[in-house]
Amino acid sequence: MGISYSTPQLVAVALGLQSPWEVVETRLDRTANHLRLTLDFARGARFACPACSTEACLVHDTEARRWRHLNFFRYACYIEARQPRVRCLNCGVKTVPVPWARPGSGFTLLFEAFTLTLMQDMPIRAVSDLVGGWSTIT
Numbered sequence: 001m002g003i004s005y006s007t008p009q010l011v012a013v014a015l016g017l018q019s020p021w022e023v024v025e026t027r028l029d030r031t032a033n034h035l036r037l038t039l040d041f042a043r044g045a046r047f048a049c050p051a052c053s054t055e056a057c058l059v060h061d062t063e064a065r066r067w068r069h070l071n072f073f074r075y076a077c078y079i080e081a082r083q084p085r086v087r088c089l090n091c092g093v094k095t096v097p098v099p100w101a102r103p104g105s106g107f108t109l110l111f112e113a114f115t116l117t118l119m120q121d122m123p124i125r126a127v128s129d130l131v132g133g134w135s136t137i138t
């Protein structure tokens with residue numbers, strides 16, 4: 001017997017999300033053929049400094065970001081989240097890496113791994129056609 005999940009729970013489990021990150025919205029746009037997963041961190045969450053590992057730094061501000069993720073069936077999937085910057089007493093303001101992507105990347109780790117695997121055996125153009133490339137959504 002499997003376990004029944006709500007949609008946000010299912011997405012959180014599939015992404016391997018851990019506290020303080022949570023799924024706050026899942027929106028399937030059948031016209032534009034994309035699935036948008038909105039993640040956020042719990043209110044009041046603190047993060048370790050990415051430079052010196054000082055624990056529990058206060059969030060200074062956030063930047064709205066979007067990452068291309070693996071397709072969900074035939075829908076292009078995007079993760080959207082507020083990426084936090086902490087104010088570290090030693091280092092100043094530092095961007096906190098998110099657990100699903102490399103710093104600075106517009107793709108999730110799973111998307112990168114999937115496309116790199118395909119590119120070992122397929123031309124880049126064919127991989128791009130398969131995964132839908134990078135499309136602009138608003």
Ligand SMILES: [Zn+2]
Binds near residue numbers: 091
């Ligand atoms: Zn620091």
